[in-house]
Amino acid sequence: MAVPDFSDVTETKSPSHNASAQQNVEENNDPALNTANEHTHAHLHHTAQAERGREETEYSKGTTYEDSNIPSQDPHDQTLHRRHLPDAPGPKVPAAVADTEKGNFSPDNRSDEDPRTHNFSSFYIKYRIYFHLFIWLLFTSWWIAGLILHGRRDPLSSRTGWLKPFLLWLVITLRLMFFYVPITIISKPMHFVWNNTAVRIVSFVPDKLKIPAGASVVVAVILIGGFASPESVDNTRDNRAVSLFGLGVIIFVMWATSKHRKAIKWHTVIVGMLVQFIVALFVLRSGAGFSIFSFVSELATDLLGFANQGTSFLTDETVPALGWFLVGVLPAIIFFVAFVQLLYYWGTLQWFIQKFAVFFFWSMRVSGAEAVVAAASPFIGQGESAMLIKPFVAHLTQAELHQVMTSGFATIAGSVLVAYISLGVNGQALISSCVMSIPASLAISKLRYPETEETLTTGRCVIPDDDEHRAANSLHAFANGAWLGLKIAGMILATLLCIIAFLGLADGLLTWWGRYLNINDPPLTVELIVGYICYPIAFLLGVPRNGDLLKVGQLIGTKLILNEFVAYTNLQTDPAYADLSPRSRLIATYALCGFANIGSLGTQIGVLSQIAPGRSGDVSRLAVSALIAGALSTLTSASIAGLLVTDQAAYTSPSTAS
DSSP states (O other), X not given: OOOOOOTTOOOOOOTTBOOXXXXXXXXXXXXXXXXXXXXXXXXXXXXXXXXXXXXXXXXXXXXXXXXXXXXXOOTTOTTTTGGGSOSSOOOOOOSSEEETTTXXXXXXXXXXXXXXXXXXXXXXXHTHHHHHHHHHXXXXXXXXXXXXXXXXXXXXXXXXXXXXHHXXXXXXXXXXXXXXXXXXXXXXXXXXXXXXXXXXXXXXXXXXXXXXXXXXXXXXXXXXXXHSSOOOSSXXXXXXXXXXXXXXXXHHHHHHTOSOGXXXXXXXXXXXXXXXXXXXXXXXXXXXXXXXXXXXXXXXXXXXXXXXXXXXXXXXXXXXXXXXXXXXXXXXXXXXXXXXXXXXXXXXXXXXXXXHHHHHHHHHOOOHHHHHHHHHHHHHXXXXXXXXTHHHHTTOOHHHHHHHHHHHHHSOOHHHHHHHHHTTOOHHHHHHHHHHHHHHHHHHHHHHSOOXXXXXXXXXXXXXXOGXXXXXXXXXXXXXXXXXXXXXXXXXXXXXXXXXXXXXXXXXXXXXXXXXXXXXXXXXXXXXXXXXXXXXXXXXXXOOTTTOHHHHXXXXXXXXXXXXXXXXXXXXXXXXXXXXXXHHHXXXXXXXXXXXXXXXXXXXXXXXXXXXXXXXXXXXXXXXXXXXXXXXXHHHHHHHHHHHOSOGGGGTSOOOOO
8 A cells, every 4th residue: 555645755756767666755866776877787686597587696895985994805815705716817907996886996916816726616616516416315315314213203303303304404405406496486386376366365455445454464363363372370361461462552652653654664564563473473382383493492502512512622621510601601602603604604694694584575565775684683693784785884764774773673693692592591482582573673663763765775685795705715714703703702791791890889879879768678779770660561561460570670671771691691590580480581581682772772883883984973863763663672572472472481491402
């Protein structure tokens, strides 16, 4: 349905302006959208195979005129990107070259000739199909042998039985298959079925009734999915009704405080809430969803064991069992970040991110940049996800900037996921919360700050190249990841030390001040103050009214004022929270799973201002609004978890290794 007109938009575009699918938005004067600047150049977003229907990601760079504060590659590092250089020596490049898209640059005067040959690379490219066939046969034989030797109920696969090896085999099979077969053999039949079922049904609905009808369907799905299941000890229908009411309050507050209420794209909001609820149903209510996320959680838990081996080598075998944060959590972070960088170098992580991004891009009608950042945030974090769209940051609209920051605030990163699991937080709850927060962040952000401008990446879902693609080989990528992990671990260590020390100082001053007002039992502390401030939030999420409201409110307030590390540490180790009911602990686990805190404001502003210095003012103005939207996105996941989970103990007990 078309969005109603409002006063600050322009519907007509100048003849020189490219045709755009967006309606009722302000015309974007970016030179890239002017037909006079259209030309053919070498760095296309898609290859010829993609033009024939293969949905693969190609990388582009140099699409912005604005210089970044991030240092560029050292021109003397001739080994980087050797894979992309020709085997034969090319012509000399002049000392100074002017390029209208990349700006002026002065390359190194040395020859572009690659000093090494690529015997193995050439051999692999020539016989790649045989390498892939061998890999497929190896894993197929392994899977069949496992079924024959252990059966469907394999004790080696913990609770997941046959599903774990099957999923691994399926992922490898699909990835190898799509090297040679266009993905259109799957997407075209899906599009055909979709266009001849759902699209046809919707076409009979008048335009004025499409949005109300869609909203009614979502409400019906939530009501049936939330209240049809039998009650449990904590998860009574009364508590579920409170969680549902809290979800409605969050949506109403975002609508009431919206920047442009008349410009809200209700399709994005409705689909976002529906996808979030369906993901929650699959994870929290279905056996297959539970098994899949249990599998992923077990893999993350296994990483802790591998990191502990390195810690034991550097210290002693008894050190990992001490339970110290310094030796039990930080080594796992360093190893995990290094492993992620290796996946990034191989292209595995980008492949998963692109598939997520394409789905949200298609289903929720957001811009390509927004879809990429939202899909990437749970995997690589708030700062790194913004780096994925570095060439576009300078050209993002206000609403897109708001969405980019909201996605970062709404979820946590994989680099700290293992840290929370090592504290004893349930991995399935953390991972499911991250996935649920992707559509939630898109929906809540578009409620708070709807799009009123023409976006540069509408109709395009591109993952540009960035500084992370500069490793010469896998070893270089892994070493870079280890160094990055060390920096992240050091930052976490220093931040926690300073925050906890400062919190102790503030508590000491408040306690001393409160004694003169006879506030002694309990003493006046920061946690007590934020607990009462967040008391209504805990109530609206569906926390039982049995004395847990203040405690959960304190945890939420601690997370917002300090950070989620401190809040999760208190939840798992502080004796004051040991007697929380399973339902309260479940809701708290989901409510704390996000980077929305005051400290993260500096991270978001710093990263985006470094990427695009000219947008630092816009970033600073939008940051607080995005922080609130991100926090509320996380709370919607907590509300839905309170609405759906009947076996709270399964999602509050620590994850076990496979």
